[in-house]
Amino acid sequence: xxxxxxxxxxxxxxxxxxxxxxxxxxxxxxxxxxxxxxxxxxxxxxxxxxxxxxxxxxxxxxxxxxxxxxxxxxxxxxxxxxxxxxxxxxxxxxxxxxxxxxxxxxxxxxxxxxxxxxxxxxxxxxxxxxxxxxxxxxxxxxxxxxxxxxxxxxxxxxxxxxxxxxxxxxxxxxxxxxxxxxxxxxxxx
Amino acid sequence: xxxxxxxxxxxxxxxxxxxxxxxxxxxxxxxxxxxxxxxxxxxxxxxxxxxxxxxxxxxxxxxxxxxxxxxxxxxxxxxxxxxxxxxxxxxxxxxxxxxxxxxxxxxxxxxxxxxxxxxxxxxxxxxxxxxxxxxxxxxxxxxxxxxxxxxxxxxxxxxxxxxxxxxxxxxxxxxxxxxxxxxxxxxxx
DNA sequence: GTAGGTTTCCTACAGGGCTTAGGCAAATGC
DNA sequence: GCATTTGCCTAAGCCCTGTAGGAAACCTAC
Numbered sequence: 001x002x003x004x005x006x007x008x009x010x011x012x013x014x015x016x017x018x019x020x021x022x023x024x025x026x027x028x029x030x031x032x033x034x035x036x037x038x039x040x041x042x043x044x045x046x047x048x049x050x051x052x053x054x055x056x057x058x059x060x061x062x063x064x065x066x067x068x069x070x071x072x073x074x075x076x077x078x079x080x081x082x083x084x085x086x087x088x089x090x091x092x093x094x095x096x097x098x099x100x101x102x103x104x105x106x107x108x109x110x111x112x113x114x115x116x117x118x119x120x121x122x123x124x125x126x127x128x129x130x131x132x133x134x135x136x137x138x139x140x141x142x143x144x145x146x147x148x149x150x151x152x153x154x155x156x157x158x159x160x161x162x163x164x165x166x167x168x169x170x171x172x173x174x175x176x177x178x179x180x181x182x183x184x185x186x187x188x189x
Numbered sequence: 190x191x192x193x194x195x196x197x198x199x200x201x202x203x204x205x206x207x208x209x210x211x212x213x214x215x216x217x218x219x220x221x222x223x224x225x226x227x228x229x230x231x232x233x234x235x236x237x238x239x240x241x242x243x244x245x246x247x248x249x250x251x252x253x254x255x256x257x258x259x260x261x262x263x264x265x266x267x268x269x270x271x272x273x274x275x276x277x278x279x280x281x282x283x284x285x286x287x288x289x290x291x292x293x294x295x296x297x298x299x300x301x302x303x304x305x306x307x308x309x310x311x312x313x314x315x316x317x318x319x320x321x322x323x324x325x326x327x328x329x330x331x332x333x334x335x336x337x338x339x340x341x342x343x344x345x346x347x348x349x350x351x352x353x354x355x356x357x358x359x360x361x362x363x364x365x366x367x368x369x370x371x372x373x374x375x376x377x378x
Numbered sequence: 379g380t381a382g383g384t385t386t387c388c389t390a391c392a393g394g395g396c397t398t399a400g401g402c403a404a405a406t407g408c
Numbered sequence: 409g410c411a412t413t414t415g416c417c418t419a420a421g422c423c424c425t426g427t428a429g430g431a432a433a434c435c436t437a438c
């Protein structure tokens with residue numbers, strides 16, 4: 001019988017597609033095996049198991065997001081950079097909800113340190129260079145940016161902010177304006 | 190043989206404890222049944238299944254959080270109210286991580302509308318009464334509060350913001366200060 | 379080109395979890 | 409005290425995980 005050509009990379013890529021289509025919970029060894037017309041047991045020479053698959057999706061998502069954010073940020077500063085930064089995350093989450101979900105999985109310290117997660121905080125600091133904020137406020141501000149955007153994106157994904165007549169895009173712009181103002185007054189401490 | 194005295198409420202309560210101790214993923218019909226020294230099949234006359242159990246935990250968590258937030262808010266306004274509001278959520282999430290996790294489960298529209306989730310936005314609006322913000326900005330501000338606090342709490346839970354020497358409590362206070370200032374200047378925009 | 383070794387995928391199996399169906403025993407109500 | 413209702417049981421089917429060991433495809437080197 002012809003071989004399916006399984007590799008860790010292809011398995012993780014399939015897992016990522018599955019996550020986006022059906023949710024991270026549907027990413028299982030069985031489901032991924034089905035995508036390759038292969039028995040579930042065949043995956044175990046390539047990956048450790050279901051957890052490995054999900055962690056793989058998380059690492060992939062962190063890399064892809066960092067790439068997109070970096071590209072969005074190129075040549076921008078100030079409010080422009082802030083909007084590009086936030087927009088890149090939001091767009092990614094909407095295009096790849098399962099991957100985004102995976103990116104929030106807890107990673108052990110070692111894996112986290114070797115992941116693209118590190119680039120994310122560097123990118124946030126790049127945005128803040130447009131705002132003249134010194135340490136330790138800069139660290140506070142990095143956390144604030146992460147919190148606001150991750151929070152907004154995940155609440156938007158869960159509820160769609162659909163219970164009121166106010167448009168979510170309008171709230172998003174409003175939030176960016178206010179955050180920009182907040183950071184601009186940031187050097188005051 | 191003696192009966193175990195199962196009820197939907199007791200099952201959900203046990204599921205909530207389990208969630209806090211071991212994570213929401215460990216909340217299964219089997220695991221809850223073990224807590225009552227009962228076979229898993231016995232649960233099915235009381236609850237619909239595993240999903241029901243988790244949804245039950247979500248609804249419980251929403252109720253408990255709304256109660257605590259309401260209590261924390263009593264008699265406070267302005268920055269005091271803001272800090273009490275945010276602190277109540279953060280404390281709850283730390284005391285009951287599994288319940289907090291469950292509270293973010295997507296609920297169908299009908300269930301969401303009948304849940305205590307509705308009270309949460311009312312409580313956020315109560316905080317904003319101290320800041321003189323009219324619609325539609327008030328809705329934007331409600332979303333901002335939800336985003337910042339939920340985002341902060343979930344990032345804190347996942348990473349502990351432990352990769353840098355800057356204390357998380359300090360960032361939290363800084364965030365509250367800045368948010369207070371932002372809302373105070375809010376009537377302008 | 380073909381023999382050996384390696385890799386890839388297979389079948390088989392053990393272990394759990396979910397959930398339904400149907401039965402017996404305990405509680406309840408009359 | 410007896411009938412009914414309720415609560416928990418066993419049994420069984422299905423799906424997922426992960427391990428072990430086998431067979432076939434691929435590679436290498438003569």
